[in-house]
Each structure stands twice: as structure tokens, then as C-alpha cells.
Amino acid sequence: xxxxxxxxxxxxxxxxxxxxxxTVLHLTPSAVSQQLAALTRDAGxxxxxxxxxxxxxxxxxxxxxxxxxxxxxxxxxxRAACAVFLDRPEGTVRVSAFQSGARLLLPGLxxxxxxxxxxxxxxxxxxxxxxxxxxxxxxVDVVVAHRxxxxxxxxGEGARLRVVPLLREPLDVAVPADHPLAGRGSVxxxxxxxxxxxxxxxxxxxxxxxxAVAAAAGAPPRIAxxxxxxxxxxALVAAGHGVSLVPRHxxxxxxxxxxxxxxxxxxxxxxxxxxxPDVAERLVVRRVLDELVAEAAEVSGPAPVR
Amino acid sequence: xxxxxxxxxxxxxxxxxxxxxxTVLHLTPSAVSQQLAALTRDAGxxxxxxxxxxxxxxxxxxxxxxxxxxxxxxxxxxRAACAVFLDRPEGTVRVSAFQSGARLLLPGLxxxxxxxxxxxxxxxxxxxxxxxxxxxxxxVDVVVAHRxxxxxxxxGEGARLRVVPLLREPLDVAVPADHPLAGRGSVxxxxxxxxxxxxxxxxxxxxxxxxAVAAAAGAPPRIAxxxxxxxxxxALVAAGHGVSLVPRHxxxxxxxxxxxxxxxxxxxxxxxxxxxPDVAERLVVRRVLDELVAEAAEVSGPAPVR
DNA sequence: ACGTCCATGCAGTGACACTACAGGGACACG
DNA sequence: CGTGTCCCTGTAGTGTCACTGCATGGACGT
Numbered sequence: 001x002x003x004x005x006x007x008x009x010x011x012x013x014x015x016x017x018x019x020x021x022x023t024v025l026h027l028t029p030s031a032v033s034q035q036l037a038a039l040t041r042d043a044g045x046x047x048x049x050x051x052x053x054x055x056x057x058x059x060x061x062x063x064x065x066x067x068x069x070x071x072x073x074x075x076x077x078x079r080a081a082c083a084v085f086l087d088r089p090e091g092t093v094r095v096s097a098f099q100s101g102a103r104l105l106l107p108g109l110x111x112x113x114x115x116x117x118x119x120x121x122x123x124x125x126x127x128x129x130x131x132x133x134x135x136x137x138x139x140v141d142v143v144v145a146h147r148x149x150x151x152x153x154x155x156g157e158g159a160r161l162r163v164v165p166l167l168r169e170p171l172d173v174a175v176p177a178d179h180p181l182a183g184r185g186s187v188x189x190x191x192x193x194x195x196x197x198x199x200x201x202x203x204x205x206x207x208x209x210x211x212a213v214a215a216a217a218g219a220p221p222r223i224a225x226x227x228x229x230x231x232x233x234x235a236l237v238a239a240g241h242g243v244s245l246v247p248r249h250x251x252x253x254x255x256x257x258x259x260x261x262x263x264x265x266x267x268x269x270x271x272x273x274x275x276x277p278d279v280a281e282r283l284v285v286r287r288v289l290d291e292l293v294a295e296a297a298e299v300s301g302p303a304p305v306r
Numbered sequence: 307x308x309x310x311x312x313x314x315x316x317x318x319x320x321x322x323x324x325x326x327x328x329t330v331l332h333l334t335p336s337a338v339s340q341q342l343a344a345l346t347r348d349a350g351x352x353x354x355x356x357x358x359x360x361x362x363x364x365x366x367x368x369x370x371x372x373x374x375x376x377x378x379x380x381x382x383x384x385r386a387a388c389a390v391f392l393d394r395p396e397g398t399v400r401v402s403a404f405q406s407g408a409r410l411l412l413p414g415l416x417x418x419x420x421x422x423x424x425x426x427x428x429x430x431x432x433x434x435x436x437x438x439x440x441x442x443x444x445x446v447d448v449v450v451a452h453r454x455x456x457x458x459x460x461x462g463e464g465a466r467l468r469v470v471p472l473l474r475e476p477l478d479v480a481v482p483a484d485h486p487l488a489g490r491g492s493v494x495x496x497x498x499x500x501x502x503x504x505x506x507x508x509x510x511x512x513x514x515x516x517x518a519v520a521a522a523a524g525a526p527p528r529i530a531x532x533x534x535x536x537x538x539x540x541a542l543v544a545a546g547h548g549v550s551l552v553p554r555h556x557x558x559x560x561x562x563x564x565x566x567x568x569x570x571x572x573x574x575x576x577x578x579x580x581x582x583p584d585v586a587e588r589l590v591v592r593r594v595l596d597e598l599v600a601e602a603a604e605v606s607g608p609a610p611v612r
Numbered sequence: 613a614c615g616t617c618c619a620t621g622c623a624g625t626g627a628c629a630c631t632a633c634a635g636g637g638a639c640a641c642g
Numbered sequence: 643c644g645t646g647t648c649c650c651t652g653t654a655g656t657g658t659c660a661c662t663g664c665a666t667g668g669a670c671g672t
Contacts, residue, residue, distance in 0.1 A: 001385050003309045004660095018619055031661050033620055038660095043388035053618045053669045060391040067384035074380040078373035079307050082349035085366040310629095324650060337630055339651055344629095359638045359649050614672085621666075628659090635652080641645085 003075065005039040006068035008032055009047065009057075013065045014135050014160075017054050024138040039064075069160055072278035083283045091284040092120035095292075096136055097144035098205075099125055100230050100250040101271055105144060105166070105295055112291040119284055127228060129203040134161055137276045141285050142292065146205045149268035162280045164273040164289060166296035169247040171209055171267040172259040174237045182258040189217035189265055196224040196242040198233050209267050210245055216265045249299055271296065309381065311345040312374035314338055315353065315363075319371045320441050320466075323360045330444040345370075375466055378584035389589045397590040398426035401598075402442055403450035404511075405431055406536050406556040407577055411450060411472070411601055418597040425590055433534060435509040440467055443582045447591050448598070452511045455574035468586045470579040470595060472602035475553040477515055477573040478565040480543045488564040495523035495571055502530040502548040504539050515573050516551055522571045555605060577602065 011021040012032065022029045040047045047061035057065060083089060097106060102125045113121045126136055126143075133145040134154055147154070149168060157163050173192065175181050181191060192213070199221070200207050214221035224242045227233045230251055233244045238256030245262075246252075247269060252259045273292060279285055317327040318338065328335045346353045353367035363371060389395060403412060408431045419427045432442055432449075439451040440460055453460070455474060463469050479498065481487050487497060498519070505527070506513050520527035530548045533539045536557055539550050544562030551568075552558075553575060558565045579598060585591055 001381055003381065006384060019617085028662060029619065030621085030663080034660075037620085043385075045388055045391045047388075050619080050668090053616095055619070060388055063387040063390070064384055067380070067387040071377065071380040071384055074373070074377040075307055075309065078312060078370055078377055079349075081369040081373040082351055082353075082366055084369070085351045325648090334631060335650070336632080336652085340629075343651085356637085356650080359647095361650070615670105616672100617668105617670085619666105619668090622664090623662105624664105625662080626660095628657100630658090631654105631656085633653085633655105635650105637648105637650090639646105639648085641647100642643100 001042055002035070002039065003071055005035040005042075006064070006071055008035045009039060009061065010065050010068045010072070011138055012036065012048070012055075013057050013062070014138055016135075066159065069277055072276070073281055076278040076281035080281050080283050088118055089283045089287055090118040091282070092122055093142065093282075093284055093288045094122045094124070094140035095142045095144065095288065096124045096126045096140040098146060099127060099228070100247055101144045101146060104250055104299055105271075105292065108295040108299065109288075109292055112295060113288060116287060116291070119287060121288065129201075130205045130207075131155075131203070133274055137161065137274055137279070141275065141279045141282070142289060143274040144271065144292075145274050146269045146271045148206055148209050149270055150266060151208070154274065160277070162275045162277050164275070164293065166271045166273055166293060167249075167300035169249055169269050169271060169300070170261070171206065171245040171269065172248050172251065172261055174234060174244045174246045174251055174257050174259055176238055176240050176243075177256050177258050179243075179258070181260055184260050186261040186263040188263050189213050192243065193217045193219050195222070197221045198225045198227055198236055198242045198244040199223045200228050201226045204228060206245065206247075206269050209269070213245070213262070213265055213267055307348055308341070308345065309377055311341040311348075312370070312377055314341045315345060315367065316371050316374045316378070317444055318342065318354070318361075319363050319368070320444055322441075372465060375583055378582070379587055382584040382587035386587050386589050394424055395589045395593055396424040397588070398428055399448065399588075399591055399594045400428045400430070400446040401448045401450065401594065402430045402432045402446040404452060405433060405534070406553060407450045407452060410556055410605055411577075411598065414601040414605065415594075415598055418601060419594060422593060422597070425593060427594065435507075436511045437461075437509070439580055443467065443580055443585070447581065447585045447588075448595060449580040450577065450598075451580050452575045452577045454512055454515050455576055456572060457514070460580065466583070468581045468583050470581070470599065472577045472579055472599060473555075473606035475555055475575050475577060475606070477512065477551045477568065477575065478554050478557065479568055480540060480550045480552045480557055480563050480565055482544055482546050482549075483562050483564050485549070485564070487566055490566055492567040492569040494569050495519050498549070499523045499525050501528070503527045504531045504533055504542055504548045504550040505529045506534050507532045510534060512551065512553075512575050515575070519551070519568070519571055519573060 008025060011025055012018060015021040015024060018032045019029045022032045036048060043064060045060045046058050047064060048055045049058050106123050110121060113119050133143055136143045154161055154163055173187055181187050197210060199210050210221055230246050233246060234251060234254035234257045237244055238254050273289060314331060317331055318324060321327040321330060324338045325335045328338045342354060349370060351366045352364050353370060354361045355364050412429050416427060419425050439449055442449045460467055460469055479493055487493050503516060505516050516527055536552050540557060540560035540563045543550055544560050579595060
């Protein structure tokens, strides 16, 4: 039973197909298909079944993919067992974050890690829909993700995916500086029924929060634009093209925008680090993760995260 | 980090050298040496150090070998995860036992396993010293071993070695049928000070028990012969060449020999099954092990084993 | 009906792990 | 103190095997 093939099977599951798995594994689809065939022959039972033009894992395949995670964890533990005897942890860690999270955390993280000698950090920003965050763990080591506060957890959380909470960020209402509500200490959903909204794209993490706020006000929101980048959002808000929900620590940088706290409804997002369980065993990754947690605690203020 | 090399490292530890490890792995010493070199390069720290003309694992090597066990366990779990989806467990299991244990347990085990379709059993008998039992787990799947009752456990028991208790067997004194003590219900160590003894070879499992018995009598034992095979021992006893300690369920088959219970001193042996933790994950091995435990319970009588 | 996408099979090639053999150090013996 | 033996470690050679590239077939959408 080849460990490499097990890793491939795991990638096929999370990526949802042979071609996608081949991409993250830096292989051709043919190689992945052959590995699957060899693994199936070895296992004695079908591990995948064709579904349309793609394929899906059978129950046996799912079970084997679960076991593959444990194998990968054991292998990384072995590597970590040696790394303990090295004088200092070395290596490169790849971190990806969604835009606002990247702007909030990555600068501080980079300075922190620069102080630790021997650790290289490769950062990237990723703009993906809510349910695509877990699959990113195949491309990078640490994925800084976010999800609506109070929503469901991540699929596979625990066994397939390790989740480390970083911070909770309330969502405030961004209004133009000359807006009637700009001076208010807080607003309630009912105050906002007449506003035009600038929302994020469908399926992206905080999209549902606006719906919840509007539901509290009793009317569906009037969405004028769908913009993902909060700096663009603030520019539009400042120009009077609508109001928006923006994370408190991320927003408020534009001079023409005021943030007003939202009362009477629970609106916020959780920022969390996502890792594959095997990657979480690497010592360098743990060091970086520690710094990331510390940085998150600092930027979210002295108040406790949870 | 190659899983095969990790397995090799583990074998080098248990076998105590490159050549011995090469033998059990069905490789040449050169191949083992090269795998070790590659693994060391990968780990970044020395895993072995030369000691005389052999070699020994460094602390890092020990740690990595421990981790290698976990890797092997995870891989076998993966294989077992697939085997669950097969209609019935199949495969071959190799069992080895010391002579008297083999005579006691293997016939019944073979009939039991023959009733289970699809499982092949390969049996062998091994005559090794006490401290060589664990290393046998590299050659066969299940090692039926024995050790003096009350003695220390096996090295590496738990993490490196799985131990399954089978039965406890008291040691009786075998005397000729015409011996003055032959009719007695039990004898005490003091009754035996004048006897000549037939012992097992130095270092073999129950060698120390005789010393303990003699110590209770207050005089060192007079050992006339050292014979490992109990059927040979009984033949010598029947011919009047001395008395001996023999396991109760094993001995007493020779017509010219009587077994007398030993009172006033704790004399017995524990028969146990030894397995590598990864091998213990295989479903077929578990099935065979269940039958072995059941067989042991049957031959040791209705009394509880422990 | 056609184009696109995806998984799979087959031939070719390159890397890599093994065997065989030689070399060097360490212990035991005469 | 020399010699023999044992054991581990390098080097050259070879065979195996996994990957790439390309062609094929099926499925979905237009």
C-alpha cells in the first residue's frame, strides 16, 4: 500500500476530481488515474466510481482516505521527531489569507517570523467562496479563512481539517461621513430599511449576514452592488453609492467613511486558521501558527477573543 | 521520508544490526545501509553511530524508530479499513511458538482456523533464548512466547510490542514413577535438596525458576544436564537421571514420570502472544489471535487464566 | 449534432533502488 | 603483533517502475 497513492486519494477527495488533484500534486491526470488504479488493485475493492464525467469516492474509498490522513499524520510526526534534534526549526511555510484577513494579519506576522531565524514565509492572498477554503489546504500550509459568526463549522473539522480560532470580528455598518447615521453610537436593523446595500458576492463568507440583518428589519435588502474587496467597498460608500457591512478591524481606513456599531442583531465573523492535520504536525508550521495566534490577539485588542 | 526506509530503521533496531535486518527484510546489507544513509540525509541528524563493528541507534534514531512504528500502524489501519469492505478476511498468518507451547496450542489452533474459510496458517517452532523472542516478530506475525511468572515484562511492551496473555502454567516437579516423592500430593523446596536436576539451557525462559526454588531450599541446585526439549527431559527423568521442573499442561505424558505440585514457592510461567503493533492491526491476524486465545483458555482448563 | 471537459489506457523514457563486489575498520585468535 | 573474520559502507551496473505525452471514449451543455 503506497503512501504516495494514499496521499493522492486524499487529494482526489478534497479536490473533487482527478484533474484538480493532479494540479495540486504537480502531476498529470494520467499519473493520478494510474495511482488510483494501482491502489484499487491493492485494496481489492473499488475506491472510486464514475459519476457523470467526474468521479466520486465509494464508502471504501472514503474509509481509506480517512485512514490516509492518519498515515500522513504519522509520517509528519516522524519527521517532527527528527526535527526536535535539530538545533532550530527551519523550513518554509506557505500561508494564504483572504484579502481583509491578509491586510489585518500578514504584515505583523511577517515581522514576527522575520525575528525567528531560519523560517521562510511565503504568503499569498486567495479570494474564494466559503466552501472552497478547506481545499486550499492542499496548496498552502496555513489557510486564514473566515465564516459568519454562529454558522456551521467546516466540513471535516477535526479529523480531516484542523481549525485554530484566531479572532472574532464584529461587522459594523459603513456609512458616508455625511450620512445622517454617521454620528450615531449604534444603529438597529430597523434604521437601515431604506438604504441601498453593497454586498459581497454570492457564496462568500459574510453574504448571509446581510440577509440576517435585513430579516431583523423585516424587509429584504436592496443590494445595489456586489464587491468583495473592502477597500473598494469603502470607496463606493464614501462616494455615496450605498452602505455596507464591514469588519470593524479591517474597515474605517477611508477618510470619507464612518463605522457605526450594529445593535440588536448578532453580526460578526470568525477568522480561523485551517490546516491539514499532517501539516499541523510540522514544527515550523506550529511556530508560525503560534505567532499568527499572537498577532491575531494583538490586533483584535486586549479583549479576549472568545 | 520514505516509509520503507522507516521500516528498515525499525528492523535495524530490533535486530541489532544491518546484516540481521537485511536478512529479515530479504535484502542485502548494502541496500539496508543505503536506505539508512538516505534516511539520515532526509532527517538531517545522524540516526546511527558505529559501536565496535556493529552500530547503534542514536537518540534521534530511537525517536524516529518509535515514530516508524506509528507509521506502520497507520498504514496497516488503512489496509484494514479496506478489508472491512471485503466479504471475508483472507490471507496467510505466520505463527511461531516455542516447542512445548507449540505442542500445547498449535494442533487446536490449526483445527479452529481450518474452520474459518480463507485463512492460511503457516506454523513454525522456534527455540530461542528469553530475550530473543521480541525480534522474532520481524520473521513471523504471531510469536507464542513464555517467561517466568512474576518476572519483568518484555522490553518495549506497549509501544513497540503488543502482548496478549494466553495462559499461566504452574511448574511441577517431574520425578520417576518409582521415586519416593512420586505419591505425594505436593512437595516443598526443602524436600528436593538432595536431587540432581535437569535444567533448561542458560538464558532460556524458565531457567531462573529453578534457581528460585533452590534458593528457597537454601542450597544451590546440582544441575546434571541442560535440556530444552521437555519430551527429552521426561525421558531422562523416567530413566532416573534426575528430576526436573516441567509445565503442568505440557508434561506428564511419559508413562514413567509423575508430576508433583510444588508448594511454598511461586513457580510458573506465563505464555503470551507477541506481535508487532502494525501486524496486530491486520484483520486476519486478529481473527487468528482470537482463536489462539480461545484455544489457550480451553487447554488451561475452566479456571480463569489470571 | 458538435464542442468541451474529464477520466482512462498505452507506449516511451527517465529516475532510482537494488544486487554484486571491493574496501576499511574492529574484535578475536594464535 | 600479525592474521583471519565479521560487519558496515561505498561504487558500478542493471532492472524495475512511475511519470509524461498522446490518443480514446464517455458525458454534459449548447
